[in-house]
Amino acid sequence: MPVNQDFLLRYYARTGEAKALAMAVTTLEQMSKGGIYDHIGGGFARYSVDDEWRIPHFEKMLYDNAQLSVNYLEAYRATGAPRFSRTAKETLEYVMRDMTHPEGGFYSAEDADSLPPDAAADAHKSEGAFYLWTADEIDAVLGSTAGEVFRYRYGVEEGGNAPEDPHGEFTEKNILYEAYSLPETAKKFGRTEGEIKRLLRVSRGKLLEARAKRPRPSLDDKILASWNGLMLSGFAKAYQILEEPRYLAVAQKTARFLESRLYDAKKNLLYHRWRDGERKIAGMADDYAFVIQGLLDLYEADFDPRWLFWAESLADRLQSDFFDEGGGYYMTAAGEGEHLLVRVMEDSDNVEPAASSVAASVLLRLAHMAGRDDLRKAAEKTLTRFGGQMERAPRSLPGMLSAVADAAGKPRQIVIVGGLEEPETIEMLRLVNRRPMPARALMVLTPKGRGELEKRLPQLKGMGPIGGKPTAYLCVNFACALPTTDVAKVAEMLAQDSKVPNRGE
Structure with a gap:
């Protein structure tokens, strides 16, 4: 499943363990060679019925292609192998061509x-x-x-x-x-x-x-917030890693669609689904968690503060409506679905990751970016709640295991002060985005956006450009090393802080 590949790739990035990388990339390579992959139009079928990936069940699901596009991008980031970037591009091309609503959202599935x-x-x-x-x-x-x-x-x-x-x-x-x-x-x-x-x-x-x-094949043309959040991450990460502007344009259009069609800003309420101009069903925990994840990935692609602030607002709603004080997130909000005998809390990462797993991960990211200690504590409570299960049956929650590793590590922030169009800023971002680096928050203070960010995030105050040049601050819990304007020095500092080589090293 995609969640297992994601775990292995993140484990490799964190530890440099070659066996973890080999397991992930071997699986991804064989999948891209097999019949489960559409060699004419791109994209993956739902699953294979044999152990050689030859015979697929031909249904194509958005959530599969969203997660797999990210995994192929991360495999490319880790190895530089053209096969992985090509497969990611072809998968994204399929989604753009056959699974995209004219206004920007993504459809759910194509029948077998x-x-x-x-x-x-x-x-x-x-x-x-x-x-x-x-x-x-x-x-x-x-x-x-x-x-x-x-x-x-x-x-x-x-x-x-x-x-x-x-x-x-x-x-x-x-x-x-x-x-x-x-x-x-x-x-x-x-x-x-x-x-x-x-x-x-x-x-x-x-x-x-x-x-x-x-x-x-018949098209399931409903648009789900949760699956669109996963696909938003795919396009945002594609821009970060491949630097193709059209992927960023798709990601931004997707976020605007979610904001205008599936979100009530006055109530800070996300809806679950949209179809033919009608939005219905109050959002569930996975809608919030997956969209927050997509927005954070988009922020780390275009550095528009609006996505970071919207993610933070959704996180507040996730906490108020879905969080259990003992840790973890119910699928339905308090007060929703009164006909239900119990409120369900997922306890496994399956074809889609569990809401609690993604919530723990994104809340840790937000805590590192926005200095929100309350979100960090909520994430840690969630990890503690599921700790016994992860110890007994670790394969049931690979996504949450990655969040455990993030929580145990040092919260790293990389802050670049400079215009996005300046060559030094571009090269510093390229250095960061080429290297697998889990549990890091990447922020850019641009001349246009820094005032708003500093107002909301006072820990960023005092981080300015040196000599008017783009400047990098590499920090642990916002305790920063000496800032530098030297791109070569940034590369050296990133290498010292990483267990794995940069692509091309």
């Missing part, structure tokens, strides 16, 4: 079943029909020469390639997967890897265009 190509409108829908190909269909689109190369690379066989077909829906059909590597394909056809790469890129584009003419 659809009408087979050229079938009558009243025909029976079948699993994966939109994604499956016969060898002849591929050659009809690509021609025999390019088709032969493509079929070799992606394991296409004349009689179909499904290792198992319990319901008889894959007869003579092919589920695309990487059967042979790029070097193997180049050697097979006597071409350079560059030539093969270009041919395959063009081929995938042609097949995507052809596939778009098929009957599409």
Whole structure:
């Protein structure tokens, strides 16, 4: 599950343990090669029914693709391997193309079943029909020469390639997967890897265009605050790590959509879902926790204080409505759902992380950014409440285990004072964003935004530019080392404070 990969990547970043990284990246690499990944249009199916990632259940869920996009970005940050950045980009491209409302929110899911190509409108829908190909269909689109190369690379066989077909829906059909590597394909056809790469890129584009003419799977077009919070994190982190402005634009549009369509500012109330202009159902704990997480990630991408302050307001509502004094967060607010016999508190990180796990993590982040000791204490109470379970069954709460490690570590803040357009500021941010660094808060005091931040966060007062140049402050609990304007010195200080190398070192 994505939560397990996230735990391993964060554990590696914290400890430098190579085995943890190897487990995460091996899994991610094999998933991106398998049939669970859409090699034509990007994005991941919900799960695989075999142990080689070959046969997916073809439903595509927003929450899976949100979490996996972050994991592939973090794998790229840790290794610099192009496969991981490419998979993240293709997944984000899928979400932008097929899962995005014109106003900015993200739809929930695409069904697994659809009408087979050229079938009558009243025909029976079948699993994966939109994604499956016969060898002849591929050659009809690509021609025999390019088709032969493509079929070799992606394991296409004349009689179909499904290792198992319990319901008889894959007869003579092919589920695309990487059967042979790029070097193997180049050697097979006597071409350079560059030539093969270009041919395959063009081929995938042609097949995507052809596939778009098929009957599409049904779209679940409701927009959920919680899942949109997860996807907001994906696009915000993509901008931080890949530095592509369009990802930031999508993240900002998503936050504005959540603010205008799923939030009542007067009541400081988040709603759970929006569809066709109607918002309904008071937000639940995971809505608040996941949106707070997305807003903090967006703040660390564009450094607009409004996202940080909104996250803090939502955290206050999360505390007032969902927190149990013994620690942890109920799914429903006090006073909501009077018909329920009990208020439920999730106790496992599953296909989605538990609300209490994400809440503990984001409250620690906010405590480190805003100096909110009350939020730190709430997070620690939550970790204490689940401590016995984590000791007995640690695999049930990998997300919360990461929060435990964050709480046990020293709260680090990196504050850069300078304009976002200044080359030194850009390079300092690049140094921070290239290196896996859990449990750190990143803030930028810009000429435009510093006054508002200093008013709300007095611990930032006195942090100014030295000699009018962008200046970095590296702090532990806001006790800071000597500030520096030297980019090389910043790199040296970050390296000293990290267990893992910077990408490219």
